[in-house]
Amino acid sequence: MVELSRAELHVSVSDPVATSMNFLNEIAGRYPDAISLAAGRPYDGFYSTEDVQRYFASYVDHLRDGGLSEEQVRRLLLQYGRTNGQLGSLIATMLEKDEGIMVAPESVMVTAGCQEAMIIALRALCPGPGDVVLAAEPCYVGLTGAARILGVDVVPVPESPAGLGPETVAEVARAVRAAGKRPRALYLVPNFSNPSGVSLPVATRRRLLDVAAEQDLLLLEDDPYGLFGLDDEPRPTLKSLDTEGRVLYLGSFAKSCFPGARVGFLVADQTVVDAEGRRTLLAEEMSAVKSMLTVNTSPISQAVIGGVLVESGCSLRAANRDKVEFYRDNLRTLLAALERHFPRSPSGEDAVRWNVPRGGFFAVVALPFEADEKLLEISAEQFGVLWTPMRFFYSDGGANALRLSCSYLKAEQIAEGVHRLSRLVAAAA
Known part of the structure; x- marks a missing residue:
């Protein structure tokens, strides 16, 4: 049987970003009970075959x-x-x-x-x-x-x-x-x-x-x-x-x-x-x-x-009024959970920081240590929560940050996911 050298295939086949995203999907498959704050997909509950x-x-x-x-x-x-x-x-x-x-x-x-x-x-x-x-x-x-x-x-x-x-x-x-x-x-x-x-x-x-x-x-x-x-x-x-x-x-x-x-x-x-x-x-x-x-x-x-x-x-x-309200509630839930589990210090020099988007599906959390694939696997296996390393989105950078998504889950799952993340951060600090 013919064998091909991977080095002779186009660079996109071994693109590190694509490889990283495949790793994220693989982790999600191995830990199906983990709460995924990584998936940026829309909420399943909005769709039915009858609507199609x-x-x-x-x-x-x-x-x-x-x-x-x-x-x-x-x-x-x-x-x-x-x-x-x-x-x-x-x-x-x-x-x-x-x-x-x-x-x-x-x-x-x-x-x-x-x-x-x-x-x-x-x-x-x-x-x-x-x-x-x-x-x-x-x-x-x-x-x-x-x-x-x-x-x-x-x-x-x-x-x-x-x-x-x-x-x-x-x-x-x-x-x-x-x-x-x-x-x-x-x-x-x-x-x-x-x-x-x-x-x-x-x-x-x-x-x-x-x-x-x-x-x-x-x-x-x-x-x-x-x-x-x-x-x-x-x-x-x-x-x-x-x-x-x-x-x-x-x-x-x-x-x-x-x-x-x-x-x-x-x-x-x-x-x-x-x-x-x-x-x-x-x-x-x-x-x-x-x-x-x-x-x-x-x-x-x-x-x-x-x-x-x-x-x-x-x-x-007009067609998305219900979805807009759902995603608004989810983002508010995510930001409130971050405030609850990572309270800000009076000095403002917090070990864990995050931005406060005015809409959309995502927020970024900065940590005092590296948020890499190894930590993600520990997060999934030991703490039951998934997230996306921010370095996936940089040519060189983002090592100490992660992206959280709030679109795919119900509000109570988001709150529990952030709680699990706080336990990971406390253990890793």
């Missing part, structure tokens, strides 16, 4: 009401479809209602999850070996993993406790150019970032757009958590503030609808000009990349998401 059937039927009715014949409906749902998908009009309406983003349906590409949107954007925007992407660090592993597969270098832009600093972005961009490379785009999650939980103030968002123009950067705005703030304070997306076409907007229906549908989207309304002066939309140009990845996004999955949009009047905010 209902939403699919709602979308079919929507197509029929739009004048399509039975033959046309059957072909649209059961055949290969348009590369960029069939939900462009519904998504464009949703973006206008929920986010104040005004885009043409033709600028929307429906993708097989937001992960595919990242790969398509990186591949289209970084054609040469000197093209690099900047990314707020700590950074979501999906972006760094996608870049590794494509051979695109990611240059970290370190966050402060207040989030990404526009002047830091400018400084890093200048350093990249001085090194003979081209900083093509900046990836960031402005609302309740994964993993840090940080959300950028509006003034910072506006300044970031100015810096993008000064440094000739595009912005890859990923917004999976924007619905889930602790309050109803408006948090305008970068895309809604953008007046120069600097922002490509990445969206996902995983947290707001069904993770299993694997439907995301990419808004790329920038104009592309060819050598003959012909103008097209960037989303249309990117369709060539998508056609070689997945041909098209499953029309059946699109129909399920389409049904959610139809029934909600194209408003995910």
